[in-house]
Amino acid sequence: MLSVHDVEKSFGGIKAVDGCSLKIKKSAIVGVIGPNGAGKTTLFRIISGFEKPDNGTIVFNGEDIEGVTSFAIARKGLIRTFQISKALTKLTVEENMLLAPQFQHGERIWNVWLRPKDVKRQEEENIEKAHALLEFLGLLRLKDEYAGALSGGQKKLLEIARALMADPKMLLLDEPFAGVNPTLAMKILERIKELRDNNGITVLVIEHDMPKIMQLSDHIYVLNKGKVIASGAPEEVRANEQVVEAYLGGVWGELR
Numbered sequence: 001m002l003s004v005h006d007v008e009k010s011f012g013g014i015k016a017v018d019g020c021s022l023k024i025k026k027s028a029i030v031g032v033i034g035p036n037g038a039g040k041t042t043l044f045r046i047i048s049g050f051e052k053p054d055n056g057t058i059v060f061n062g063e064d065i066e067g068v069t070s071f072a073i074a075r076k077g078l079i080r081t082f083q084i085s086k087a088l089t090k091l092t093v094e095e096n097m098l099l100a101p102q103f104q105h106g107e108r109i110w111n112v113w114l115r116p117k118d119v120k121r122q123e124e125e126n127i128e129k130a131h132a133l134l135e136f137l138g139l140l141r142l143k144d145e146y147a148g149a150l151s152g153g154q155k156k157l158l159e160i161a162r163a164l165m166a167d168p169k170m171l172l173l174d175e176p177f178a179g180v181n182p183t184l185a186m187k188i189l190e191r192i193k194e195l196r197d198n199n200g201i202t203v204l205v206i207e208h209d210m211p212k213i214m215q216l217s218d219h220i221y222v223l224n225k226g227k228v229i230a231s232g233a234p235e236e237v238r239a240n241e242q243v244v245e246a247y248l249g250g251v252w253g254e255l256r
């Protein structure tokens with residue numbers, strides 16, 4: 001589904017991503033972990049088209065996508081989550097869903113050629129879809145609340161719900177468990193698994209939280225200083241000496 005080959009990105013003298021390669025099969029859940037500053041977010045931004053790599057190739061679903069705009073990548077079905085920005089906190093949960101970025105853009109262009117009746121029907125379909133997704137993520141009863149009134153975990157669920165409005169083939173999640181209470185984190189984890197099991201969605205999760213990523217992923221890549229230092233099934237990665245070293249005193253310590 002996604003193949004990242006030898007991707008590099010420097011900022012000034014810093015090699016944020018230093019020759020990364022990943023291969024992700026269709027309907028897999030793949031985790032990328034690593035200590036702070038390892039290059040995880042930069043890699044995420046490169047894959048989703050928000051940053052141009054200096055070098056390397058990225059193939060999504062058979063198409064070359066490095067250097068392609070983030071909008072065009074989203075249209076191909078590779079969808080990332082966005083943090084609920086300050087402006088969006090002043091809108092309701094339902095309004096947030098109907099303004100989902102990747103979703104809204106194309107619809108608006110298309111609507112120009114539609115008759116008013118069709119526009120109305122389209123709107124009704126969008127609302128139905130938004131409600132179904134909110135229900136799936138346990139947020140439907142909160143649809144008229146301001147997004148700003150949600151807890152950290154509920155905001156993360158809303159971010160995922162918004163991404164799903166675009167019918168992704170593949171979902172990119174950056175730290176979906178950060179600042180989320182354990183109960184809600186488990187729920188997010190279960191929902192991600194269901195999306196894969198029931199809808200065949202491929203998922204790439206970038207995460208700091210080692211125990212969660214171990215529970216969630218089929219395959220894990222460990223990044224350190226911009227390089228993949230280990231990869232494999234969760235048990236293999238857990239047993240890897242280099243990984244233990246990279247994490248000593250950090251999150252790894254908590255796991256053991």
Ligand SMILES: Nc1ncnc2c1ncn2[C@@H]1O[C@H](COP(=O)(O)OP(=O)(O)O)[C@@H](O)[C@H]1O
Pocket residue numbers: 011014015016034035036037038039040041042043
């Ligand atoms: N826009 C940028 N300008 C300069 N340096 C950056 C930029 N983005 C990231 N970096 C640097 O690249 C390295 C990797 O950062 P990042 O990808 O955010 O790591 P992670 O998400 O794993 O914590 C860090 O040293 C960071 O300071």
Ligand SMILES: [Mg+2]
Pocket residue numbers: 040041042
């Ligand atoms: Mg990061």
